[in-house]
Each structure stands twice: as C-alpha cells, then as structure tokens.
Amino acid sequence: MGKLIYAANTSLDGYLEDETGSFDWSVPDDEVHAFWNEHERHIGTSLYGRRMYETMRVWEDDDWLTTAPAVVREYAEIWRDADKVVYSSTLDEVSTARTRIERQFEPEAVRRLKETSGSDLSIGGAAIGAEAFRHGLVDECVLLLCPVVVGGGKPALPRGVRLHLELLDHRRFRNGVVYVRHAVRSAT
Numbered sequence: 588m589g590k591l592i593y594a595a596n597t598s599l600d601g602y603l604e605d606e607t608g609s610f611d612w613s614v615p616d617d618e619v620h621a622f623w624n625e626h627e628r629h630i631g632t633s634l635y636g637r638r639m640y641e642t643m644r645v646w647e648d649d650d651w652l653t654t655a656p657a658v659v660r661e662y663a664e665i666w667r668d669a670d671k672v673v674y675s676s677t678l679d680e681v682s683t684a685r686t687r688i689e690r691q692f693e694p695e696a697v698r699r700l701k702e703t704s705g706s707d708l709s710i711g712g713a714a715i716g717a718e719a720f721r722h723g724l725v726d727e728c729v730l731l732l733c734p735v736v737v738g739g740g741k742p743a744l745p746r747g748v749r750l751h752l753e754l755l756d757h758r759r760f761r762n763g764v765v766y767v768r769h770a771v772r773s774a775t
Contacts, residue, residue: 589704590726591634591697593716594626597743598735603713605737612735616762619731620658626729627665631706634697634719637675639712640686647683672700674715694722717745725771728752734763 595603596613604610615623635643645651646666652659671686678688689696692715701708701724710719719725728750730743744750752769759765 589631589701589707591701591708591710591719591724592630592727592729593710593719593725594729595711595716595743596731596733598737598740599732600736600738601743602737602740603743605740608740612737613731613733615731615764616760617656617658618760619762619764620656620662622731622758622760622766624658624662624665627662627669627709629707630669630709631704632670632672632700632708633666634672634674634708634710634715636712636715637673637678639715640671640673640675640678640681643711644681644683692718694718694724697722697724713741713743717748720745720748720750720771723773727755728769728771730767732765732767734765 596610596615597603598605598612605612633643643666646663649663652663667684669685671681671683673681673686673688674690674692675688676690681688697719710716710725716725728744751772753772754767755770756768757766
C-alpha cells in the first residue's frame, strides 16, 4: 500500500505563491533540487490539479534542459518515469506521457489507488491538496519552508481543516530552506 504525500515549497508565512501568482522565490538551488530528486524517486504516481500539471509539464520537454545542470536533468527523468493523474473538468487532453485525466476528484478512487499501489503517491496543487486533506487521504506532509515572507497569496495548507501531525524528519539547507516532514495523525 502506498502513502499519499503532500509535498510543496512554501514561504515561511505559508504560501505556495504570492498575491501575483509568482513563486520565483521558491526556485531550488542544486542542494534543494537534489533533495527533491531523492524524494520524487520514491513516487510512483503524482496527482495534480490542472494548474499544477500545467506548471509541471515543462519537464516533458528536453529543449530547455540541454544546458541545465545535471541535477535538473535528473529531475526531468524522474518526473517522466512517474505516472500522472490530472484532475480537471476543463482540460481536453494531456501533452505528457504516462498521464491521464480524471474529471473530478473521487476520494474513494484515490483510496483504492493508494491500496493497490506498490509505491508512494504524491499530490500537488493547493486546491486538490486541500480536497485530499479534507477527506483524510494525506498520510504525510513534506514542506520546504523558504526563507521569505510574501504577505499573502495561495495558502499551502487548507483553511478550515485541523490537522494533528507528528514530526518525522527535518533538515536545514545551506541556503536557509528548512525541510519538515510530518505524518498526518488525524484531520478534524
């Protein structure tokens, strides 16, 4: 059985992107990128909302990667090797391999996917992540807290959901980013 892991880069004040939709402050350096590579290497299926999928699909294209550092090219390979499910009622087709569209988020279907998976699953995107938290589907929360306060924007964690967590791991990177990994014990 796979665990469903919510993973995100977030500002210290808890946002995935600022009020203008920018997340340029969360671009990882090589050390943080290597961390994400290792994390993603254990993910068999990634669940995305439409906007997160549209952001992530850049990893399918090799053109811009030719001059990228090895750690970045490695991430592209890891991302391509994972299955992807995009939850969207508006997306007509996908432009990446190993990707399927689901028209709505079905909690029971995600539970079955977890139960039948031989590897962990990740979920990315604020709205779809919030749905997974609300339905008690998230087993772990992995956050990289970036040393920036953006003052508002898209919250990394759902509003109106109380989560009881247990710290499993933490680490500080040279650039000031702090990694925390929590098990979700219960949601109320």
